[in-house]
Amino acid sequence: xxxxxxxxxxxxxxxxxxxxxxxxxxxxxxxxxxxxxxxxxxxxxxxxxxxxxxxxxxxxxxxxxxxxxxxxxxxxxxxxxxxxxxxxxxxxxxxxxxxxxxxxxxxxxxxxxxxxxxxxxxxxxxxxxxxxxxxxxxxxxxxxxxxxxxxxxxxxxxxxxxxxxxxxxxxxxxxxxxxxxxxxxxxxxxxxxxxxxxxxxxxxxxxxxxxxxxxxxxxxxxxxxxxxxxxxxxxxxxxxxxxxxxxxxxxxxxxxxxxxxxxxxxxxxxxxxxxxxxxxxxxxxxxxxxxxxxxxxxxxxxxxxxxxxxxxxxxxxxxxxxxxxxxxxxxxxxxxxxxxxxxxxxxxxxx
Amino acid sequence: xxxxxxxxxxxxxxxxxxxxxxxxxxxxxxxxxxxxxxxxxxxxxxxxxxxxxxxxxxxxxxxxxxxxxxxxxxxxxxxxxxxxxxxxxxxxxxxxxxxxxxxxxxxxxxxxxxxxxxxxxxxxxxxxxxxxxxxxxxxxxxxxxxxxxxxxxxxxxxxxxxxxxxxxxxxxxxxxxxxxxxxxxxxxxxxxxxxxxxxxxxxxxxxxxxxxxxxxxxxxxxxxxxxxxxxxxxxxxxxxxxxxxxxxxxxxxxxxxxxxxxxxxxxxxxxxxxxxxxxxxxxxxxxxxxxxxxxxxxxxxxxxxxxxxxxxxxxxxxxxxxxxxxxxxxxxxxxxxxxxxxxxxxxxxxx
Numbered sequence: 001x002x003x004x005x006x007x008x009x010x011x012x013x014x015x016x017x018x019x020x021x022x023x024x025x026x027x028x029x030x031x032x033x034x035x036x037x038x039x040x041x042x043x044x045x046x047x048x049x050x051x052x053x054x055x056x057x058x059x060x061x062x063x064x065x066x067x068x069x070x071x072x073x074x075x076x077x078x079x080x081x082x083x084x085x086x087x088x089x090x091x092x093x094x095x096x097x098x099x100x101x102x103x104x105x106x107x108x109x110x111x112x113x114x115x116x117x118x119x120x121x122x123x124x125x126x127x128x129x130x131x132x133x134x135x136x137x138x139x140x141x142x143x144x145x146x147x148x149x150x151x152x153x154x155x156x157x158x159x160x161x162x163x164x165x166x167x168x169x170x171x172x173x174x175x176x177x178x179x180x181x182x183x184x185x186x187x188x189x190x191x192x193x194x195x196x197x198x199x200x201x202x203x204x205x206x207x208x209x210x211x212x213x214x215x216x217x218x219x220x221x222x223x224x225x226x227x228x229x230x231x232x233x234x235x236x237x238x239x240x241x242x243x244x245x246x247x248x249x250x251x252x253x254x255x256x257x258x259x260x261x262x263x264x265x266x267x268x269x270x271x272x273x274x275x276x277x278x279x280x281x282x283x284x285x286x287x288x289x290x291x292x293x294x295x296x297x298x299x300x301x302x303x304x305x306x307x308x309x310x311x312x313x314x315x316x317x318x319x320x321x322x323x324x325x326x327x328x329x330x331x332x333x334x335x336x337x338x339x340x341x342x343x344x345x346x347x348x349x350x351x
Numbered sequence: 352x353x354x355x356x357x358x359x360x361x362x363x364x365x366x367x368x369x370x371x372x373x374x375x376x377x378x379x380x381x382x383x384x385x386x387x388x389x390x391x392x393x394x395x396x397x398x399x400x401x402x403x404x405x406x407x408x409x410x411x412x413x414x415x416x417x418x419x420x421x422x423x424x425x426x427x428x429x430x431x432x433x434x435x436x437x438x439x440x441x442x443x444x445x446x447x448x449x450x451x452x453x454x455x456x457x458x459x460x461x462x463x464x465x466x467x468x469x470x471x472x473x474x475x476x477x478x479x480x481x482x483x484x485x486x487x488x489x490x491x492x493x494x495x496x497x498x499x500x501x502x503x504x505x506x507x508x509x510x511x512x513x514x515x516x517x518x519x520x521x522x523x524x525x526x527x528x529x530x531x532x533x534x535x536x537x538x539x540x541x542x543x544x545x546x547x548x549x550x551x552x553x554x555x556x557x558x559x560x561x562x563x564x565x566x567x568x569x570x571x572x573x574x575x576x577x578x579x580x581x582x583x584x585x586x587x588x589x590x591x592x593x594x595x596x597x598x599x600x601x602x603x604x605x606x607x608x609x610x611x612x613x614x615x616x617x618x619x620x621x622x623x624x625x626x627x628x629x630x631x632x633x634x635x636x637x638x639x640x641x642x643x644x645x646x647x648x649x650x651x652x653x654x655x656x657x658x659x660x661x662x663x664x665x666x667x668x669x670x671x672x673x674x675x676x677x678x679x680x681x682x683x684x685x686x687x688x689x690x691x692x693x694x695x696x697x698x699x700x701x702x
Binding site: 262263265266269270272273274275276277278279280337340 | 613614616617620621623624625626627628629630631688691
């Protein structure tokens, strides 16, 4: 384990998600890029993978945005380290579990970075708090321009950027927003909302990417199409859709706050009672309870803690974060005990 | 409503159930008696019922044990009053809902009393805390002797005391113990224990008598047979059976405390967290949670409150107690809110 300092850090993009944007926890854009002169990672030999990684590290050091970034070789990270990077949304599930010469460049406040030798040579990514698609696009395209000065990206005039999987070809962009929809969760509207989004050519899924469950009423919405459409148009479409979902969630919140205020208060404080008293707690249960607390803060019922405090707690109770913070691997049963201890300690001063 | 003072009183027999006897919440003995010169209540006219009640009130005043007791005419009690008396185990469900000329004599600290014109003319009853069958039998047989000086009980040399229902004929005695079996509840042993008891010719049922559900892991065990056997023998049989169940529960408690201590602590404090934070709570949920707290006190995990405090809280959160204490009838939804408020207020000083 090498990231115990990282595990105890607050996450830059998390503490920004207060106030107006409380429905949108974070915004993320990633660009898939490949180097012209090498095959895609899946068919590279080890030497080539190492060479690719070296070149990308070097290109980062030459530029401005990532010159002081941390350069991480994945084979030097144990399974808990990788899980930690996954939980902080810096690497994907596949990247965490590959044994090849993957890499990670991690920039300022962990908001900007590059995943190296995952499915593509580069996955350039930027994550920020709240709904901030335009700022994110501005920053990530600057980094893209900077890198393209020293790296020769695989690009076809007909197809655009070439990628290992054809679903990314063209712009290579995936833009996503992580939303918190507690009122749609309470009133049962979340299922219909998710079905509608899928029909509109966007993708909706759980907190940790493809195939993961909806926990704590949190979903990720992202674009499906990357080809035959500009990046600006993709981002604009996503923004309009997310705004619609926010409106729907906000209407549901008004309904719950106005006509179910006693029930809401009960749900919020029961969650608080369990979080401040339990001696065993799974990540999933904690996330569901914190989802209720988050709604409680939004509605003004819960005054004991604020959104930033809650967001950071949500990061720290994840399995690998717990293990890094204690400096050892733990079985799930032990983690549930340590998680409950951490939550009680965190909230104790707030009672 | 006339019993608001009663509703706020601590219950004499409840506060005694601390320490060693924590598995046995209360012990109760009742004797069914009828007056020789009148038909059973079900076939009496109103005048006769009133006459019977007058004679019994008079007999009580002549004796020592009940001369200062409260004499209550049921037709003067509204539905909330009757429900309150039911919740304090002074009258039966049937008695609470009859519109006839029923009565109740209620003696010192609500531990001794007589239900008048229920199924029989007299149901003499004594209730005390913990496992105290012998003391209960001593006191109730003294009252029986005292009353028989001024009342002529229906008695046959062949059958013993005559009663409206043949299942009570003979001794007219029903002795029962209310047990709290949280560890058998947690380990799943409660079902088998209840089946065994039924096979042994004893009756086991929920907290409020026949046909009621097991709530909060509390059961009542009582004798079935009243005929062809002495009172002493009935009491001795019950005592031996209850002692066996206590042993079984205590062994289950040891197992849970030793090998499931983390789980127990979690269950106890989750219950505490809900009780001290919820804004709506049904009686059934409160009873289940308080059952866990009770086990927590027994096992030394929960130090915030003691058994007597808990027992009194259990009485006060019952539907009619809540309504008497607030001086008005309330719908169940409103009661759940008021109950949660009362529990939080009660426990607030203990956090």
